[in-house]
Amino acid sequence: MYSTKTYPTIPSSIPTPTGASLLKSLQDKYLHVRAQSEKICTPLQVEDYVVQPVVDVSPPKWHLGHTTWFFEKMLLEAYLPNYQVYHPDYNFVFNSYYESIGKRVLRTNRGNLTRPSVDEVYQYRAYIDKQMSDYFDSKDCLSDEEIQVIEIGLQHEQQHQELLLYDIKYILGTNPLFPAYQPIPKLQLDVSPKPLGFLEVPAGLYRIGHEQNGFSFDNEHGVHQVYLHAFNIADRLITNREYLEFIQDGGYQEFKYWYAEAWEWIQIEQKQAPFHWHLIEGQWYNYTLHGLLPITPDEPVSHVSQFEASAFAKWKGMRLPTEFEWEAACQLHQPTIPASSNFVNQENFRPLPPTEGNYQFFGDLWEWTNSSYQPYPYYQEPSGALGEYNGKFMINQMVLRGGSYATPQDHIRPTYRNFFHPHLNWLFSGIRLAHHD
Numbered sequence: 001m002y003s004t005k006t007y008p009t010i011p012s013s014i015p016t017p018t019g020a021s022l023l024k025s026l027q028d029k030y031l032h033v034r035a036q037s038e039k040i041c042t043p044l045q046v047e048d049y050v051v052q053p054v055v056d057v058s059p060p061k062w063h064l065g066h067t068t069w070f071f072e073k074m075l076l077e078a079y080l081p082n083y084q085v086y087h088p089d090y091n092f093v094f095n096s097y098y099e100s101i102g103k104r105v106l107r108t109n110r111g112n113l114t115r116p117s118v119d120e121v122y123q124y125r126a127y128i129d130k131q132m133s134d135y136f137d138s139k140d141c142l143s144d145e146e147i148q149v150i151e152i153g154l155q156h157e158q159q160h161q162e163l164l165l166y167d168i169k170y171i172l173g174t175n176p177l178f179p180a181y182q183p184i185p186k187l188q189l190d191v192s193p194k195p196l197g198f199l200e201v202p203a204g205l206y207r208i209g210h211e212q213n214g215f216s217f218d219n220e221h222g223v224h225q226v227y228l229h230a231f232n233i234a235d236r237l238i239t240n241r242e243y244l245e246f247i248q249d250g251g252y253q254e255f256k257y258w259y260a261e262a263w264e265w266i267q268i269e270q271k272q273a274p275f276h277w278h279l280i281e282g283q284w285y286n287y288t289l290h291g292l293l294p295i296t297p298d299e300p301v302s303h304v305s306q307f308e309a310s311a312f313a314k315w316k317g318m319r320l321p322t323e324f325e326w327e328a329a330c331q332l333h334q335p336t337i338p339a340s341s342n343f344v345n346q347e348n349f350r351p352l353p354p355t356e357g358n359y360q361f362f363g364d365l366w367e368w369t370n371s372s373y374q375p376y377p378y379y380q381e382p383s384g385a386l387g388e389y390n391g392k393f394m395i396n397q398m399v400l401r402g403g404s405y406a407t408p409q410d411h412i413r414p415t416y417r418n419f420f421h422p423h424l425n426w427l428f429s430g431i432r433l434a435h436h437d
């Protein structure tokens with residue numbers, strides 16, 4: 001019903017281009033990223049595009065429109081002379097949270113948008129892609145401001161590609177029929193369980209923040225030193241088998257493992273297991289993007305909130321690492337992304353057990369830390385609407401690191417700071433433990 005475009009493949013690591021090659025590189029990446037969003041939606045039925053089961057989930061149709069609006073509003077309107085806006089209502093429909101840009105549909109009401117139709121949203125994407133093609137073709141070079149907006153727009157759409165998969169899984173996983181997104185896993189691994197080990201990180205001063213070539217978000221800026229006491233960090237993620245031991249030991253019934261707010265949350269929500277887990281005739285199943293399947297014991301446990309991750313760590317007599325400890329350990333023990341890392345590019349659509357030499361710092365699941373989302377020293381909020389991208393969310397949220405099986409590989413780096421409220425568990429999140437000697 002909806003065609004998926006085929007565009008240039010972008011390698012996971014691109015040398016920093018200059019001059020005319022920069023223009024061509026950005027155009028190729030634009031085409032690749034835009035095609036990937038539509039590829040993610042290819043398995044959907046038209047009804048799947050419109051559903052909004054809860055406030056945290058946006059309809060897939062809205063994601064496709066919003067990422068398109070971003071390029072129209074932030075780039076074409078600002079930098080293309082005599083640009084004609086595609087539709088006068090779309091600024092209202094597809095603005096997410098930019099107060100400086102104007103009124104918008106409330107987040108809770110995105111599922112009420114039966115119009116524009118799915119076809120009309122795809123037509124909107126095609127129109128903007130044509131305008132962007134003309135924009136690139138009309139340029140001999142780009143200003144620094146244009147480059148910044150294009151790069152943020154591409155990174156923004158890649159963030160929404162991951163959110164698309166979160167939301168698609170929520171939509172299908174709360175459907176009583178548990179329909180599969182992808183019926184047959186692309187990769188099946190027969191991996192022996194790996195005992196939980198720990199990597200040593202010595203005491204000292206560590207540089208934190210982005211200082212390499214290539215794109216980074218403003219929340220990674222403000223390179224600074226942090227003193228860390230010596231600690232040990234797990235050499236892999238916690239598995240379903242290990243988390244099931246926590247459940248069977250009454251972890252959800254013992255208040256002593258939980259923050260007060262977390263204990264109230266599990267009482268109100270009647271939590272007994274991670275999101276997407278179902279106890280059926282005495283056996284645990286979980287909904288995966290391949291459908292409802294028995295729990296795979298040695299896969300990393302996923303869909304845990306920060307509340308649950310912290311409670312599990314306390315039950316184990318350990319804790320979650322801080323984001324600074326995570327970054328220092330990653331830079332020390334796995335500074336580059338292993339070839340075996342599990343990102344969306346591999347199309348496995350599930351977390352996988354670790355392989356030899358891969359400590360799972362990258363891919364598989366985002367890892368909750370015990371750090372609140374705060375600005376780094378010397379943080380400077382960008383001017384204009386893009387200043388609303390990160391800074392205004394730096395309160396009441398917790399940091400996650402590392403990426404997931406829904407993250408594009410060329411989108412992640414050791415300094416990337418993701419952030420969510422600690423009770424949320426529909427994202428692809430897992431657990432890594434830490435402790436002091």
